[in-house]
Amino acid sequence: MTLGVVTDVSAPVETYDAVHAAVLERTGTAVDGLLLHLARPTADGFQVTEVWESREEWERANREVVWPVVAEVLRGQAPPAQVVTEFEVRGLVVPAGGVVT
Secondary structure, eight states: OOEEEEEEEOSOHHHHHHHHHHHHHHHTTOOTTEEEEEEEEETTEEEEEEEESOHHHHHHHIIIIIHHHHHHHHTTOOOOOEEEEEEOOOOOOOSSOOOOO
16 A cells, blocks of 8 residues: 655754765665655755655665665764654656656
């Protein structure tokens, strides 16, 4: 079942930039199960919105890719505070893919 996730992170947007670049370096432009990923700066840090093919794919990607990269980027610092909100995906149209950095 498709899973939508919004993650609000209380950290400088440069932290997102570093993690995003490292994830792309590690995975190229494809992460199994990821249908949509976008991020934006917020007043308190940044927000990431994603749509996944399933909860299992989201959990696997976080466990195997995202959290190891975050640990490398933070170099021993505690992860920033985050609030994760899941949502039901009712429709998704992605006419063309690509990576915008």
